[in-house]
Amino acid sequence: MNETLAKYIPEHAVAPVFELIVQNHVHLKIVNERVTRHGDYRRAVSGKHEITVNANLNAYKFLITLVHEIAHLVAFEKFGRTIKPHGQEWKYCFQRLMIPFIRPEIFPNQLLPLLAKHFKNPTASSDTDARLALALKYFDKPNDKNFVFDIPIGSVFRIHNGKVFKKGNLRVKRYECTEVTSGRIFLFNPNAEVELLKP
Numbered sequence: 001m002n003e004t005l006a007k008y009i010p011e012h013a014v015a016p017v018f019e020l021i022v023q024n025h026v027h028l029k030i031v032n033e034r035v036t037r038h039g040d041y042r043r044a045v046s047g048k049h050e051i052t053v054n055a056n057l058n059a060y061k062f063l064i065t066l067v068h069e070i071a072h073l074v075a076f077e078k079f080g081r082t083i084k085p086h087g088q089e090w091k092y093c094f095q096r097l098m099i100p101f102i103r104p105e106i107f108p109n110q111l112l113p114l115l116a117k118h119f120k121n122p123t124a125s126s127d128t129d130a131r132l133a134l135a136l137k138y139f140d141k142p143n144d145k146n147f148v149f150d151i152p153i154g155s156v157f158r159i160h161n162g163k164v165f166k167k168g169n170l171r172v173k174r175y176e177c178t179e180v181t182s183g184r185i186f187l188f189n190p191n192a193e194v195e196l197l198k199p
Helices: 002-008 011-023 059-079 088-101 112-118 130-137
Strands: 026-031 039-043 049-054 156-158 164-171 174-179 185-188 193-196
Touching: 002 011, 011 026, 011 059, 011 088, 026 059, 039 059, 049 059, 059 088, 059 130, 112 130, 164 185
Parallel strands: 026 049
Antiparallel strands: 039 049, 156 164, 156 193, 164 174, 174 185
């Protein structure tokens, strides 16, 4: 298990993560990319705790996602199954589990202040914390994707499901983009990864 973990998370996180997995009787599955989620926790009918994490995540995002899912398990065990999935109990557990990892042996210096700020009040997804999400993306493997905030207004782009949009103006925190075929307006997170289409 340690050898497998070492392929996906920073070296100094392997032993403490392995301990968390053993301690909480986690059955960890590393799966192909799912566009809608980075990870998932479910309690199987057998009572087994199953956690899945996407294999394509960079080491830092993988670690945060895995601890996020273990926090669900710990929160349900500690506070009962009726709590909100990302309520105060989960936030408390996620903070407690994550704080020991927020150190320079595990995360690069440029991520540490952003992580410290994020974990004062963690959100349901690190993707909704725009500054942290962008900082984490710089550690992804290079690909042909662009970020919505990075492309000029009026640009046409395609998303993962093949739909094509035209970028509009920023409205508070998201960009208004028009779906080319229907003319409907959709709001896009500035950090959404898209494929820029040539004019």
